[in-house]
Amino acid sequence: MSKNLFVGYNERDTFMHRLSGSTKLIGFVSLSIIGMVTFDTRFLLGIFLFSIILFWKSQIKLSEISFILKVIIAFAAFNIFLVYVFSPGYGISIYGSHHMILGNPNQFFNLSWEELLYLFNVLLKYTFAVPLALIFLLTTEPSEFAASLNKIGVSYRISYSVEITLRYIPDVQRDYRTISLAQQARGYEISKKANLITRAKGAVQIILPLIFTSLDRIETVSQAMSLRRFGRHNKRTWYMARRFKMADYLAFFVIFLIVIVGVLLFKVNNGRFWNPFN
Amino acid sequence: MSNKNRSVQTVVATGIGAAIIFVLMKFIAIPTGISNTQVNVAEGFLPLLAAIYGPVAAGLAMFIGHALNDFVTYGSPWWTWVIVDGLVGVAFGLFKRQLDIQSGKISVSKLVLFNVYQVVVNFVGWVLLAPTGDILIYHEPAGKVYVQGLATWLLNSISVAVIGTVLLVLYAKTRTKRGSLKKEK
């Protein structure tokens, strides 16, 4: 299942694979948050390099992620283009100085080192979490995911919802394909050849049977789970849960250090931005 | 139905609802050319999920489905939008009692009311909350995020108005009682 949903969990024996899913989840979440908030270029670059090293250490092959990489590059490039076009002087207003490359500050379209640094920050923000997310996806068994969520404090009911999502995505996908083929065989068009309205009509034609079959499934799955006592207690145990080992505590320490550095930098920088132009 | 059964049903509806949302986002999104914005069939499914299973299931399902989709396509979720999408699900779910879809009686006035409500909800979500979040957290230029927000507001409102309304009506029709059926010659 993991094969068609995620870029693909791969069983390997590396440090990252041995860490518990909860540790990786905490790491991903805390580094993402601190990275989202800070605009300290040095710090972002640091996290980025750090995660690239982890990525390399996890022995993930480039071929496993090449598809996702293309999408991310396209996404980042397009967004950066928009950010610039909408407000080319944004960097100047943030850093309060202007070191011009092209044009002057009074023109709408100009280019300054401040803007470049700001855009570079934005680029880092789009990309710094990607290696972390990929490491998480590629080194954590999908089965362990729900158990990890529960362990870091998410209620077990919500955690199990996530498990059910992962469990039934392939089934829903298969139903979707079957239904879509059957409807196309009756003349409905959903391919790019058709215009927006036709495609929307075709889409309704497909999702209606898909939704109705899924609603029936919700009923039976709920019954199957009640018959095996899901929801009986306020807690449950997990077959796939992993206990914290030495490595996990070590990882927590490293995560903690990075976060602390990030927070201290707010003080040093007097805010979220590192300003090299002063 | 006892409370415990209902809570299991909410868990399952959340899980399978998220799976459907994920599949719809992945397979039938009709791109518009503005980044991050598309005619989203999954948004059209949300009102029905919300009308049947309520705010918790709809909100969480949208959150999980959107987050997973972002993970798989962009490597990392764009949290502000994921959260707003979840909140929109919750807001739709709060309208469950007014719609009362299980009764099978869904009048034009109810639908109009719902559509006014959804346009407002989408406005609050996509024009007020999401861009503000983007400015605060990601420090993106206001012009850019508000244009994206406006576009998403329009597109999602249209998706819900067209696909969502159709689904609500069709689902309500399946709830009609058998009793009155007569064979016609």
Next chain:
Amino acid sequence: MVEPLISFKDFSFKYDSQAEDTLKHINLDIYPGEKVLIAGASGSGKSTLGRVINGLIPHAYPGTISGSCVVNGKEVADSSLFDLSFDVGTVLQDPDSQFVGLTVAEDMAFSLENDQVSQAEMKKAVSKWAKTLQLNELLKNSPQEISGGQKQRVAMGGVLIDESQVLLFDEPLASLDPAAGLASMKLIDELATKQSLTVVLIEHRIEEVLHANIDRLVVLRDGEIVANDSPNAILESEELVGLGLREPLYLSVLRRAGIAITDCQQIGHAETITNPAIAESLKSWTKGAKLTYADKKMTNLLELRDIKFAYGAGKNVIDGLNLIVHQGEIISLVGQNGTGKSTLSNLVTGFLTPDSGKILFAGEDMADLSVKERSEKIGYILQDPNQMISKTTVFEEVSSGLVLREISNEEIQTQVNEVLKICGLYEMRHWPISALSFGQKKRVTIAAILVLDPKMLILDEPTAGQDFRHYTEIMSFLEKVCAEKDLTVILITHDMHLMLEYTTRTIVLDAGHVIMDDTPAKVLTSDNILQRASLAKTSLYTLASRFGLPSADDFVAKFIESERRMR
């Protein structure tokens, strides 16, 4: 005296959504260690009875109860679903809904997780039951990677792990191919003895369930128990057919040959039934019966020439396949899951393009035809009608394909009404689809394709999950329509009765090519083909070999033909 484990006393139940009682004054005792089959046609109330035993009624299905049902000392209505689940382990009909974990091991441990059992204990219990059920190798597999039979074993593991005394199966054969079904029945028998379990099976396919060596047969009709005795006693009488159930084939053929079942011993299996007169009577009956040979249909309609196909860079799923389907034939396409049956139909309907080879339809090469253009010639009907229906009323659904073709409204009216009349749906044309039964929905999906006026139909498992009456209803309807419109039909199926009774030719697919192309009777009497296609021996074949009939397939073919004439 032994106390009954399950005891119904004057028990009635009415669903809130229904006007009448679904179960009426049921009195039934099931004792520890018994294996009981509860049979009945669709709508007889047999599934409802099962839901009472596991507590889904009244806890998940609201309704009105009168009388009492006690399971292991607990009154069902007053106990919680959770309490009851310790006594009764339920294996549901749909293995995909029962399987809620991401892997086999997790799913087996599911109830233990909910009971907060420690991880070490769970691992121990899982490995114990995995061994008993031969699932050791599969513990890390996802539900998408294992077969229907294996999924059912996982489901059994998931409830046996509770050490509950009663095992309840809801239509255990519905989603299995014949070979897996047979294996499952034998496994149930073996487990019940070894673990001293009480087993309740809810099924309408009596002949197959007999392989589980059941102790008692309870037959329901319209919510009432109409028979409750040892299987032999009920089989002896000719009641079953009158109750909408199918009598085991070996008994029907013996009756046809003039043997009184009451004079036979050990009538529970084709392998054991004895009576000194059987051999003689069967031989003389076979000699006397005549086979009419249908005229060979000779016009080629669909022609596949050396088709090869692989998904991506994988190995060939269809590997040099040649096949000719003649105009007006009804053929069955059989083979194990994953041997390329659905790939083949996708190649014909144009969703997939062959890597090499040619597909001709009425002599015309189809390579340049789009999916839409092919759909005008070949109609494709899915197993589950719910996956095809996307409108709310019968008329809208049937007309939707024509509406897309942009023809005039009056034209649509005439064509749709004509098809609705053929399909027996005309009177219901304005009904909401949700008010139709499963069989009626199936007819709607067939009507929606027929209205497009195809030359050929491909039906995927048209009879899956249908009881004998609905099965006969759908198939006689299809037979009639085909004769009227000179349609050619390909049935993709595992149902051996269907092959025998309604098709004239069977194509067996294995590893991407045709391994046998012959009459259904010949296919079902070829040992090594049966195994490769995941089919099982029919009891007719068993009789033929036990009593030394000169030609098993001749015997099978003659019996089926005489059955057909009786219809």
